[in-house]
Amino acid sequence: RTLIPGYLQKLRVWDRAAAERVDVFVANSQHVMKRIAKYYGREATVIYQPVGGAEDRSQKIEEGGEQGAGGNFLAVGRLIPYKRFDLIVKAFNELELPLKIAGVGNQLGVLRKMARSNPNIEFLGHVSEEELHRQYREARALIFPQVEDFGITPLEAMAHGCPVIAYAEGGAVETVAEGKSGHFFHKQTPEALVAAVRKFESMKFDEETIRGQAKKFSHAHFEETFSAFLEEQWLAWTKKL
Numbered sequence: 001r002t003l004i005p006g007y008l009q010k011l012r013v014w015d016r017a018a019a020e021r022v023d024v025f026v027a028n029s030q031h032v033m034k035r036i037a038k039y040y041g042r043e044a045t046v047i048y049q050p051v052g053g054a055e056d057r058s059q060k061i062e063e064g065g066e067q068g069a070g071g072n073f074l075a076v077g078r079l080i081p082y083k084r085f086d087l088i089v090k091a092f093n094e095l096e097l098p099l100k101i102a103g104v105g106n107q108l109g110v111l112r113k114m115a116r117s118n119p120n121i122e123f124l125g126h127v128s129e130e131e132l133h134r135q136y137r138e139a140r141a142l143i144f145p146q147v148e149d150f151g152i153t154p155l156e157a158m159a160h161g162c163p164v165i166a167y168a169e170g171g172a173v174e175t176v177a178e179g180k181s182g183h184f185f186h187k188q189t190p191e192a193l194v195a196a197v198r199k200f201e202s203m204k205f206d207e208e209t210i211r212g213q214a215k216k217f218s219h220a221h222f223e224e225t226f227s228a229f230l231e232e233q234w235l236a237w238t239k240k241l
Contacts, residue, residue, distance in 0.1 A: 093118055
């Protein structure tokens with residue numbers, strides 16, 4: 001611990017100097033773009049990264065049956081503190097609605113105790129990709145309470161026609177469309193999540209609209225956008241020669 005502060009300071013100086021040599025910055029979300037402006041004082045172009053499965057899921061849809069058929073809510077990810085699975089467990093302890101949690105991590109034991117053996121909360125542990133497709137397909141909604149730079153999980157869920165209940169910070173506000181592919185809560189508290197889930201249950205969502213939102217982040221769209229950006233930068237560079 002005595003060595004780390006000095007090392008980090010040198011790393012910050014090197015990082016800032018290296019950033020000055022960058023010709024252009026590309027960010028994968030407006031959330032990251034703002035961070036680049038804050039720490040480097042530089043502008044960045046936002047080009048959203050491609051998400052696997054954001055194209056066509058028709059085969060998986062047929063295999064999984066009707067969207068939401070499982071009747072449960074779903075949470076997916078590593079069970080670590082910043083993912084805020086604790087908010088989900090506390091909220092569903094109160095809601096007493098069916099919830100499945102897919103993932104492993106160092107908070108698994110803590111979360112199990114927090115769930116108090118409530119029969120409505122099921123921990124699936126590690127699941128295969130095939131099983132994850134099925135869970136997305138059968139869930140009523142994905143619960144996403146954390147702040148991510150971009151956040152791939154909501155888009156994977158939406159690609160299956162599954163709406164998302166997300167905390168309104170980070171990349172989620174750029175990928176989830178309020179009232180069309182999901183619903184936001186604005187305080188990172190169990191109480192706010194409880195209110196959001198209750199509101200969600202009175203809302204109607206169209207499966208095709210949800211999948212259409214996910215397709216905006218397809219590989220094809222990324223390739224088109226990034227290629228156009230590279231061409232623009234190349235033309236600008238050649239004019240300087």
